[in-house]
Amino acid sequence: MSDTIIRVENLGKKYIIGHQQEGRSQYVALRDVIAEGAKSVVKRFTKPQESNSNREEFWALKDVSFEIKRGECVGIIGRNGAGKSTLLKILSRITEPTTGRISIKGRVASLLEVGTGFHPELTGRENIYLNGAILGMSRAEIKKKFDEIVAFAEVEKFLDTPVKHYSSGMYVRLAFAVAAHLEPEILVVDEVLAVGDAAFQKKCLGKMGDVATKEGRTVLFVSHNMATVQNLCSQCLYLNSGKIKEVNSTEFVINQYLVDISSESNKDSLAFRKDRQCSNKVKIVNFYILDDCREKQSVLQSGNNYTFVMEYENYCVEKIFDDVIGSIAITDNRNEITFLIRSNFTDQNFSINQQKGYIEAQVKDFNLTTGIYNTILFLSHRETEILDCISNACIIQVEAGDFFNTGSIGLPSHCKTLTRADWITK
Template sequence: MSKEVILKVENLSKQYRLGTLGTGTISHDLNRFLAKIRGKEDPYLKIGESNDRSSKGGSEYVWALKDINFEVKKGEVLGIIGKNGAGKSTLLKILSKVTGPTTGSIKSNGRIASLLEVGTGFHPEMTGKENIFLNGAILGMTKKEIASKLDEIVSFSGCERYIDTPVKRYSSGMKVRLAFAVAAHLEPDILIVDEVLAVGDAEFQKKAIGKMQDISNEGGRTVLFVSHNMAAVKSLCTRGVVLENGKVIFKGNSDNAVNFYLSNKKDVTKVKLSDRKDRKGSGEVQFSDIELLDENNNLVSEILSAGYAKFRLHLDFKKQIRHKDLVFGLVIYDTNEVKIADFYSDEMGGGFDEIGSHIDLEIPKLLLRGGQYNVVIVVQIKKGTVKQLDLLHDVLLFNVFPGDFWKSGVINRATNVALINAKYINKI
């Protein structure tokens, strides 16, 4: 491995057995053991199928990752992107040595720090300060080294008031703030960050991304970053890797990787909602179709900026359920997967005594600039606690044409952000 390359992944694969705990039955484990002592290949490595969740397979073995190859140079920021279930988190867990690969190898030069889940590596009964020292020790830092960074870590996390309080009393946002502050300030050679930063608020996310940029630019350290926020990937990462069904389908600079991923996602919207297998939830109520309509109830795929829009959600009730307890949500994202607007029925005072085959979300003026947008839909049941019944991403791609929103004779710019009804006033 050259001096410039700090991390090299060669022919990395990870196989799981579905439906059971552990590696398999006693007979399977015995067959593996006998093959090993005879110097032969694991007999079950040949029968696994690719990790495509949308189709039913014929094997009980599945490849969460298959033949992954890439290398990362010192000071580089690598974005790892892909749909849910593509294998991103599995890859990071192997790189972090949380789990081992089935085949292949990882070569790294330097200390690795991981931020995979909220509060990773934290002991809930210990205080925030004690956990800083614990995490530092796990990373191989001396007590003196940790103490020299303590004030900086606490200040960055914004948890100073609670630093002597047990972590079990922290909110999820506070945990991720402290965990990121520890991982970023204790000077690992390689920092691995999963989607966990999404738990933090917008201010902290901006702060964290700025810190990661400083780590790579000034500190010369390497960052592996997983996020569904494509704008963050474009601004932070120098290169990108796109995963699909456990395989690398694209490697290149971050802009090209994001563009490839987004163009690849457009095919998902062509699949009928009733046929989609990538849904999440209990399934008691499911979306069977979605339509975008104009004011005359005509099907459209394009609307004018600040124009009328009606989203019609078709429903399939799999189980008798009290309609009044249902909460519907529709979220609009831009092409970089940045959330632009959301509409939740409970916030909007929408209660449904009776629901037929569909419900409509009517928006008299959709205040979006010109561009392409995508839709996520969710239905929940809310009786004290919230239970998710159905959730689907990438259900509808639609275009917005720029328009003269302010009636000024000037067409508004196409910058994929929401419009707000306002005006400039010149007071002398």
């Protein structure tokens, strides 16, 4: 018997988008609506060959195919509008596909939007039974799990209150508790968990991990939080403009996703980047890395020496910015800082008093392990005024080097930084 629990073949979802005619008033009278309707009917019969220029086809998903095995926890990532939520709605049978075929073995519990499947006039207690019934559970099955659901959701005090009075966080607590405890074969979770507080998010992620690893059920998880996806999911599916760009191990897919995001951001040079925190007094306009021969490097090796260079432009030449702090951070695919250099750490703050210039930071024995990283560039004046700050400034690729002078590359799967030590027995 096959372990495949979800099989998707050539899936597509098309929407028709309407556009307002140019020059048409935003507000129209009823007589105008009736007249336009009559005209459209006449045109339909007199000129059937003409297409409606005010309607456009939009494919939210196109030619999507993949398989998911029983017990897998799969992350689904992609930019806003990539088709992630549309895919989950189709898998949850909320909407029908336009093309393609889906085969699902087992019951699906979905948590896509706050309050989905809840009746606002019913109490929390009544909605637990309602949700369970929607998921295909018998009253006996729901009653058996009832106490666990209430305890997990931590809403016992408000159990007999209509859920229309619940906060969004309480909605999520109860909805997730029902979906996770009523034992569906497949649990589908969208970004909705971001509504809950940090403690409850951690609790939910732990429960989803148990659902997949200990209970052998399948989890589909959509999130923009790469650290969460990395911790929870072993496999990842990357959607881009409605199509699958990559299906592979989570680390591999997240690295590809981050490279694409950085490439998209860097279509404009740093000088023209809008997604920055800037005083418009001093701007970082370029960034690159040099080796010992002063040649620009696109791939770094651990153990080598490098010079990190930020080019700047000063738009307040008449003013001297003294005691300027320069900072370069390198982040991993979880967006966590793994490498940080700052001028004030070594009491080497500097002044900016010319129109254009270079800020260099020399790094000895570069100690990051193999991987794909991103950068954050930062300049501030006397720790009180941010001059410029750019996230996702540049992708850095690191390959294994002879950091230890022994040929060992360390353990990139266990740690991102390398450190030497002298080992002694006595």
